[in-house]
Amino acid sequence: MNPAxxxxxxxxxxxxxxxxxxxAQVHPVELLSQVVTALIERTGIDPGAVEDLLVGxxxxxxxxxxxxxxxxxxxxxxPEHVPSVTIERKCGSGQQALQFAAQGVMAGSYDIVxxxxxxxxxxxxxxxxxxxxDIYGPSVTHWYAPGLVSQGVAAELIAQRWxxxxxxxxxxxVRSHTLAHAAQAxxxxxxxxxxxxxxxxxxxxxxxxxxxxxxxxxxxxxxEPVFRSDELARRFPDLEWRITAASSxxxxxxxxxxxxxxxxxxxxxxxxxxxxxxxxxxxxxxPMLMLTAPIAATRTLLERTGLEVDDIDHFEVNEAFAxxxxxxxAELGADIDRVNPRGGAIALGHPLGATGCRVFTTMLxxxxxxxxxxxxxxxxxxxxxxxxxxxxxx
Numbered sequence: 001m002n003p004a005x006x007x008x009x010x011x012x013x014x015x016x017x018x019x020x021x022x023x024a025q026v027h028p029v030e031l032l033s034q035v036v037t038a039l040i041e042r043t044g045i046d047p048g049a050v051e052d053l054l055v056g057x058x059x060x061x062x063x064x065x066x067x068x069x070x071x072x073x074x075x076x077x078x079p080e081h082v083p084s085v086t087i088e089r090k091c092g093s094g095q096q097a098l099q100f101a102a103q104g105v106m107a108g109s110y111d112i113v114x115x116x117x118x119x120x121x122x123x124x125x126x127x128x129x130x131x132x133x134d135i136y137g138p139s140v141t142h143w144y145a146p147g148l149v150s151q152g153v154a155a156e157l158i159a160q161r162w163x164x165x166x167x168x169x170x171x172x173x174v175r176s177h178t179l180a181h182a183a184q185a186x187x188x189x190x191x192x193x194x195x196x197x198x199x200x201x202x203x204x205x206x207x208x209x210x211x212x213x214x215x216x217x218x219x220x221x222x223x224e225p226v227f228r229s230d231e232l233a234r235r236f237p238d239l240e241w242r243i244t245a246a247s248s249x250x251x252x253x254x255x256x257x258x259x260x261x262x263x264x265x266x267x268x269x270x271x272x273x274x275x276x277x278x279x280x281x282x283x284x285x286x287p288m289l290m291l292t293a294p295i296a297a298t299r300t301l302l303e304r305t306g307l308e309v310d311d312i313d314h315f316e317v318n319e320a321f322a323x324x325x326x327x328x329x330a331e332l333g334a335d336i337d338r339v340n341p342r343g344g345a346i347a348l349g350h351p352l353g354a355t356g357c358r359v360f361t362t363m364l365x366x367x368x369x370x371x372x373x374x375x376x377x378x379x380x381x382x383x384x385x386x387x388x389x390x391x392x393x394x
Contacts, residue, residue: 001106001107002105002106002107002108002262002263003105003106003262003263003276003277004101004102004103004105004106004260004261004262004276004277005105005260005261005262005263005266005271005273005274005275005276005394006258006259006260006273006274006275006276006277006364006391007043007045007259007260007261007266007271007272007273007274008039008042008043008258008259008274009192009256009257009258009259009357009360009361009364009365010035010038010039010042010192010193010194010256010257010258010361011035011192011193011194011254011255011256011257011354011357011358011361011362012031012034012035012193012194012196012205012253012254012255012256012354013193013195013196013205013206013207013208013209013254014208014209014210014250014252014253014254014348014349014351014358015122015205015209015210015252015253015254015349016122016209016210016250016251016252016253016349017120017121017122017125017250017251017252017253017349017351018122019122021122021209021253022198022205022209022253023120023122023196023198023205023253023254024120024122024123024253025198025199025200025201026120026196026198026199026253027063027120027123027199028063028064028068028118028119028120028123028124028253028255029063029066029068029071029072029075030072030075030199031118031120031196031253031254031255032055032068032069032072032116032118032255032257033071033072033073033075033076034076034194034196034197034255035116035194035196035255035256035257036053036072036073036076036078036114036116036257037076037078038194038257039114039194039257039258039259040078040259042194043259043271045112045259045269045271046269047078047079047082048079048081048082049111049112049265049269050082050112050113050114051082051110051111051112051113052082052083052084052085052101052104052110052113052114053069053070053072053073053082053083053084053085053113053114053116054069054084054085054087054097054100054101054113054114054115054116055068055069055072055084055085055086055087055097055115055116055117055118055353056086056087056088056089056092056093056094056095056096056097056115056116056117056118056353056354056356056357057069057086057087057088057093057117057118057119057352057353058088058090058091058093058119058126058352058353059119059121059124059125059126059127059128059129059352059353060086060088060129061124061128061129062123062124062128063120063123063124064118064119064120064124067084067085067086068086068118069084069085069086069116070083070084072084072118087100088353089282089381089385089387090352090381090382090383090385091318091320091350091352091355091356091379091380091381091382092282092355092356092379092380092381092385092386092387093117093352093353093356094115094116094117094256094353094354094355094356094357094358094360095355095356095357095359095360095377095379095387095389096282096356096387097115097116097117097356097357098115098258098260098356098357098360098389099280099282099387099389100115101113101114101115101258101260102115102260102277102280102389103280105260105261105262106277108262110260110262111261111262111264111265112259112260112261112262112265112269113259113260113261114257114258114259114260115257115258115260115357116255116256116257116258116354116357117255117256117257117351117353117354117355117356117357117358118254118255118351118353118354119252119253119254119255119351119352119353119354119355120253120351121251121252121253121351121352122251122253123253126251126352136148144287144288146235148287148288148290149232149288149290150227151290151291151320151321151382152226152227152243152248152321153227153232153236154288154289154290154291155227155243155248155291155320155321155322155323155324156225156227156236156239156241156242156243156323157236157239157288157289158289158291158292158321158323158324158327159242159243159323159326159327160238160239160240161289161327162323162326162327162330164322164323164326164327164330165242166221166240166242167217167221168326169242169243169244169247169322169323169326170217170220170221170244170246170247170322171217172247172322172325172326172346173215173220173246173247173322173346174215174216174217174220175343176319176322176340176343176344176345176346176347176348177211177212177213177215177343177346177347178213178215178343179340179341179342179343179347180208180211180342180343180344180347180348181211181212181213181343181347183342183343184207184208184211188342188365188366188369189208189342189362189365191365192361192362192364192365193206193207193208208348208349210250210252210347210348210349211343211347211348212347215246220244220246220247223244223245223246224244225241225242225243225244226243226244226245226248227241227243228241243321243322243323246346247321247322247323247346248320248321248322248346249318249319249320249321249344249345249346249349249350250345250346250347250348250349250350251349251350252348252349252350252351253351254349254351254354254358255351255354256354256357256358256360256361257357258357258360258361260277261273273394274364274368274393274394275364275367275391275392275393275394276391276392276394277389277390277391277392278305278307278374278389278390278391278392279301279304279305279389279390280301280387280388280389280390281297281300281301281304281387281388281389282297282385282386282387282388283296283297283300283385283386284383284384284385285384285385285386286384287383287384288384289384290380290382290383290384291320291321291323291324291380291384292324292327292380292384293380293381293384293385293386294317294318294324294328294378294379294380294386294388295327295328295331295332296386297378297386297387297388298328298332298376298378298388299332300388301376301388301389301390302376305390307374307390309332309333309334310335311374312334312338312374312375312376312390313338313367313370313372313373313374313375314338314341314363314366314367314370314372314374314375314376315334315338315339315340315375315376315377315378316340316344316359316360316362316363316375316376316377316378317329317339317340317344317377317378318344318345318350318355318359318377318378318379318380319340319344319345319346319350320345320350320380322346324380325339325340325344328378341366342362342366344359348362355379356377356379356387359377359379360377360389360391363375363377363391364391364393367391367393368393372393373392373393374390374391374392374393375390375391375393376388376389376390376391377389377391
């Protein structure tokens with residue numbers, strides 16, 4: 001099978017998803033367009049040689065509804081013959097774009113392909129494409145009576161099952177901000193971030209605004225659990241509610257893009273491979289707990305690649321909620337110092353469709369900076385699914 005090589009991976013800064021957020025005035029098409037343009041400029045490739053643009057995007061409504069990759073490509077005035085497709089696998093959409101792109105190269109269908117992800121959560125709010133619709137249908141509602149729960153409640157159920165107390169959740173949340181701030185202060189994010197120009201003002205955003213360096217356990221210990229309601233408390237009378245806004249990922253605006261090529265293309269265009277894909281897996285798990293599939297996905301992926309947990313130098317387990325990587329770590333036994341060592345979505349934010357490519361970008365640069373060889377990332381997804389991949393640095 002043909003190897004799939006990574007040539008470059010970039011991301012935008014992470015902006016808070018609110019009206020005055022750093023990227024809130026940037027149309028999502030323009031945000032993705034600027035990131036893809038920067039990727040092409042950094043690599044020096046002929047954009048006309050790109051065979052496809054695969055884009056993860058979760059809320060495909062309003063400004064994100066028009067096959068956003070195609071619109072972003074056209075916005076950049078790039079060759080019109082290059083197509084694009086939008087992919088939706090919930091929070092793993094960007095990672096699925098990565099996996100489809102790499103698998104296309106490995107199968108011989110692509111020589112040069114871009115995988116990307118985008119979500120402008122300030123302009124296209126999460127769930128705005130549902131408009132009160134019943135997304136389950138009568139059969140799912142029947143088989144999973146009295147009904148599936150939200151991701152926040154699932155995070156609570158995970159914390160309960162794995163006996164992760166409030167203090168541990170808060171501690172992990174502080175860790176995310178502390179590590180991200182240390183990485184930011186050391187300039188560790190500078191290579192991976194491409195500056196974004198706000199068209200309406202001309203302002204240039206080049207720094208993550210989501211990191212809270214002053215976060216402490218004492219401060220967030222005062223926060224109330226955010227997902228408890230009287231109805232849910234009656235339904236789950238034994239549940240100790242402990243997930244707060246601080247132990248949840250931040251709603252964020254962001255985009256990321258990765259250039260993947262075949263060996264033939266690398267030689268033809270004189271491109272230096274920085275890493276190659278070692279393996280992939282996607283799976284489903286209990287839709288009630290919803291966020292536990294990274295555990296199963298990681299186990300299967302390690303088995304398929306012949307690797308052990310201790311072989312991996314860097315893990316990225318998406319911090320949808322603090323209980324997710326903590327339960328994963330408890331089951332896999334990974335060294336916690338190797339898990340999200342530059343912070344995760346609690347500090348950097350979770351721009352849904354962009355997250356898979358964002359954590360991949362951070363992992364690649366971190367492996368290069370530390371001399372690590374192998375990285376594994378896993379992203380939990382609504383409906384009880386997960387994607388996982390292994391990256392090997394060249």
